[in-house]
Amino acid sequence: MDQGLPLCTGVPPQRPDPPDEGPETVTQTTTEPDTPRAPALPDAATVTEVRHWTDRLFSFKVERPRSLRFRSGEFVMIGLLGDTGKPLLRAYSIASPAWADELEFYSIKVPDGPLTSRLQHIRPGDQIILRPKPVGTLVHDALLPGKRIWFFATGTGIAPFASLIRDPQTYEDYDEVYLTHTCRDVAELDYGRELVDSLREDPLIGEMVEGKLFYYPTTTREESPCMGRITTRMEDGRLFSDLGVESFGPETDRAMVCGSLAFNTDMKALLEGAGLREGANSEPAEYVVEKAFVG
Numbered sequence: 211m212d213q214g215l216p217l218c219t220g221v222p223p224q225r226p227d228p229p230d231e232g233p234e235t236v237t238q239t240t241t242e243p244d245t246p247r248a249p250a251l252p253d254a255a256t257v258t259e260v261r262h263w264t265d266r267l268f269s270f271k272v273e274r275p276r277s278l279r280f281r282s283g284e285f286v287m288i289g290l291l292g293d294t295g296k297p298l299l300r301a302y303s304i305a306s307p308a309w310a311d312e313l314e315f316y317s318i319k320v321p322d323g324p325l326t327s328r329l330q331h332i333r334p335g336d337q338i339i340l341r342p343k344p345v346g347t348l349v350h351d352a353l354l355p356g357k358r359i360w361f362f363a364t365g366t367g368i369a370p371f372a373s374l375i376r377d378p379q380t381y382e383d384y385d386e387v388y389l390t391h392t393c394r395d396v397a398e399l400d401y402g403r404e405l406v407d408s409l410r411e412d413p414l415i416g417e418m419v420e421g422k423l424f425y426y427p428t429t430t431r432e433e434s435p436c437m438g439r440i441t442t443r444m445e446d447g448r449l450f451s452d453l454g455v456e457s458f459g460p461e462t463d464r465a466m467v468c469g470s471l472a473f474n475t476d477m478k479a480l481l482e483g484a485g486l487r488e489g490a491n492s493e494p495a496e497y498v499v500e501k502a503f504v505g
């Protein structure tokens with residue numbers, strides 16, 4: 211997958227102070243909920259697994275409603291009942307691929323966030339609200355055919371790409387698949403790195419990703435083998451020289467971008483500068499963008 215590539219690729223980031231244990235995972239089969247069940251929710255989905263990655267990041271899975279159809283890369287509204295009894299909903303990318311039996315989400319924990327200050331405490335067996343209307347622009351349908359697809363993520367913006375790198379269509383449509391993920395700290399890369407590693411063993415797409423999926427993690431505030439903003443590494447050409455990509459342009463390259471507003475704005479300028487045009491479901495082109503969060 212990432213063999214034979216120098217520097218940032220193929221070298222697991224070194225963590226200065228590894229925790230004694232891995233991230234805490236709680237699944238429905240091993241642990242009973244220790245809080246009382248909430249009253250029946252509208253559009254309820256039952257939590258089956260929760261995994262805490264850092265003090266500000268966690269992932270969880272819920273049972274997939276039988277009727278829910280979505281395209282890999284789309285987002286839905288999920289939430290809990292608020293104090294007033296009204297649903298408190300937020301947009302969340304579905305991190306699992308369209309074929310999966312369960313729906314996975316990868317979430318921030320905002321200390322005073324109306325939703326995530328509570329959502330971070332969910333346990334297997336709890337229920338969340340899941341509105342059954344997936345939407346979004348980070349979908350294959352919004353791009354014209356190309357040779358290479360680039361997924362550019364910062365922070366929790368990796369979530370839609372966690373879906374897309376598990377979708378066989380990604381490997382059917384493109385010869386090469388590049389996932390870049392930039393976070394402040396090394397530990398914030400763990401979710402993506404573990405996912406990429408696990409794909410090699412995946413019975414469904416393990417063979418498809420071999421030699422096609424290239425992972426390029428970088429950090430900006432903590433030392434790691436590959437430091438710096440991805441925008442900087444694009445501008446100075448190190449991204450491409452590290453990966454052995456000789457040219458980048460609208461004839462061969464397609465891109466999806468998901469991060470903060472500032473990140474998306476800077477990426478758009480770089481992609482437009484390289485000659486790519488922004489696409490949409492209604493009018494496919496060479497790149498698409500979605501915010502990982504508002505604010």
Ligand SMILES: Cc1cc2nc3c(=O)[nH]c(=O)nc-3n(C[C@H](O)[C@H](O)[C@H](O)COP(=O)(O)OP(=O)(O)OC[C@H]3O[C@@H](n4cnc5c(N)ncnc54)[C@H](O)[C@@H]3O)c2cc1C
Binds near residue numbers: 285316324326502
């Ligand atoms: C299209 C779309 C898809 C999204 N997908 C995801 C997802 O897959 N995972 C996810 O964790 N969030 C995602 N979000 C953000 C999510 O909707 C909420 O903002 C987040 O869950 C926090 O909710 P909250 O009510 O606790 O705080 P909010 O009141 O919603 O946010 C408070 C502040 O926290 C910061 N913040 C919010 N979300 C994030 C984040 N993800 N990363 C860093 N800082 C953040 C911002 O500064 C924001 O102003 C998405 C947002 C959009 C628009």
Ligand SMILES: NC(=O)c1ccc[n+]([C@@H]2O[C@H](COP(=O)([O-])OP(=O)(O)OC[C@H]3O[C@@H](n4cnc5c(N)ncnc54)[C@H](OP(=O)(O)O)[C@@H]3O)[C@@H](O)[C@H]2O)c1
Binds near residue numbers: 429472473
């Ligand atoms: N991550 C944390 O450890 C942490 C801890 C407490 C609070 N927070 C708060 O949480 C919010 C979100 O933090 P976050 O780290 O998830 O997201 P973020 O601020 O968007 O940063 C995520 C990554 O994207 C990079 N980045 C940001 N803007 C960019 C741009 N215009 N071009 C290229 N790269 C860009 C950052 O690099 P730079 O480092 O160079 O900006 C960082 O590596 C912020 O308000 C932050 O203050 C974060």
